[in-house]
Amino acid sequence: MPTTSDARKTNTYWGRDALDARILDALAAAGKDVNALTIDDLAPADQFHSGGKPATLRLARLAGLKPGTRVLDVGGGLGGPARTLASEFGCRVTLVDLTESYVRAGAALTARLGLADRVTHRVGDALALDVEGQAFDVVWTQNSGMNIGDKERLYAGFAGCLGPGALLALQEPMAGPVEPVVYPLMWARDASMSFLRVPEEMRAVIEAAGFRPRAWEDVTLELPGPSAASAIPAYAIQRIVMGDALEEITRSGARNREERRIVMMQGVFERSSA
């Protein structure tokens, strides 16, 4: 397996130009005052995962995040979760993402919300994290590993960023008991870009990387995605990024969820001492 991700492929799939301007235009068109934006105004446009902001709050509480917690958010996208952890939990967050347009737009949104002293955005690969000299209490990763086949390397890399007792907090779509997955997905048009394993296998990989489980919860029913694209507003990040493809993605997403072809897991793990 390759030892780094394919940055060009990732940027082509996820990346879009001028995303901060497009998000602000869409929010303004919906009547929001973009000169006095709040975290909650932005949430539909910057929390790019099933369950939106409530899912982020749920995982943050599950991990017991506190003021001053130093978080490395891997695959943090536009920074919705990172800004929430900073503004609502008092964390200091370093966000790493491979999609350059997300890092640019995310940094602009963070500055607009006055959070630049607590959230930093960097381009980087989850499979080749470069955090030498920095200490983190938590690696946070939310709906970001689905394009990565080498889960062993991914979780070993997370373990390498943490000292004993530090935490890994994750939310991930995983393979359900029913096969096959129906495409397209939010993260892949076909099987060549999607790498899901069942929860038991994922947990075994994470434990083998040097983590002990603290919480492991199936949140598929608690944090459902939309069942129809008509319910997704023009300012939602899913619509801004996926455009017309969203109708079919939403249909297959609902089917995968209802037929248990894909499940959504949240987990918190503690880095073991050796």
Ligand SMILES: C[S@@+](CC[C@H](N)C(=O)[O-])C[C@H]1O[C@@H](n2cnc3c(N)ncnc32)[C@H](O)[C@@H]1O
């Ligand atoms: C669905 S978005 C989730 C973004 C964010 N975690 C959130 O919940 O709002 C998936 C993200 O994973 C990022 N990603 C995919 N592969 C990556 C890799 N190898 N390294 C870093 N980021 C990656 C994408 O660029 C994208 O921002």
